Amino acid sequence: QVQLVESGGGLVQPGGSLRLSCVVSSTICCIARMGWYRQAPGKQRELVANITSAGSTNYTDSVKGRFAISRDNAKNTVYLQMNNAKPEDTAAYYCAVHYNSGLNYWGKGILVTVSS
Numbered sequence: 001q002v003q004l005v006e007s008g009g010g011l012v013q014p015g016g017s018l019r020l021s022c023v024v025s026s027t028i029c030c031i032a033r034m035g036w037y038r039q040a041p042g043k044q045r046e047l048v049a050n051i052t053s054a055g056s057t058n059y060t061d062s063v064k065g066r067f068a069i070s071r072d073n074a075k076n077t078v079y080l081q082m083n084n085a086k087p088e089d090t091a092a093y094y095c096a097v098h099y100n101s102g103l104n105y106w107g108k109g110i111l112v113t114v115s116s
Contacts, residue, residue, distance in 0.1 A: 002026050002105040004095045009110035012085050016114075020080040022095030022107055028076050033098040036069060036080045038091035038112075045094070049080060062088070085114040 003025040012018045020036065028034065035050035049059045049069040057069050068081040078095060095107040 002097065004097065004105055004107035006093065006095050006107045006110040009093060009112045011113045011115065012082075013116050014085060014087060014114055016085050018082045018085060018112060020082065020093055020095075020110065020112070022078045022080075024076045024078070024097060026076070028071060028073055028078070028097070031097045032100045034069075034071060034078045035096050035098070036078075037094045037096060038089075039094070039109075040088075040091040043091075048093070051078065082112070085112075087114045089114050 004022055006020060006022050008018060008020040031053060033050050033052050036048045037045050038048050039045040047060060048063055049057060049067055051057045051069045051071055059067060066084045071078045090113050092109040092111050094109045096104060098104050
């Protein structure tokens, strides 16, 4: 069983920055894809960003140019750097890993609130 633990959430003012971290309990070097998702109250969970084992990234349109996903294989960690935060970024953020085998694992989520 692979476990994921998110950290770094909390309250940030509009225009501010926050970095989310997700530590994975097993080596991440061979995980096909790792992603950050979010779910705002009353809305469906959506993909925010993901990164492949080769380092390719993609982002949902609303965060392009503001968020950056990265991974540190040595630390078994994936990050989400959030810059120029907006109130609409307020949500529970979830880390997930997706294996080529089709197995997927999710973290329990962490709250991010963007408010003055």
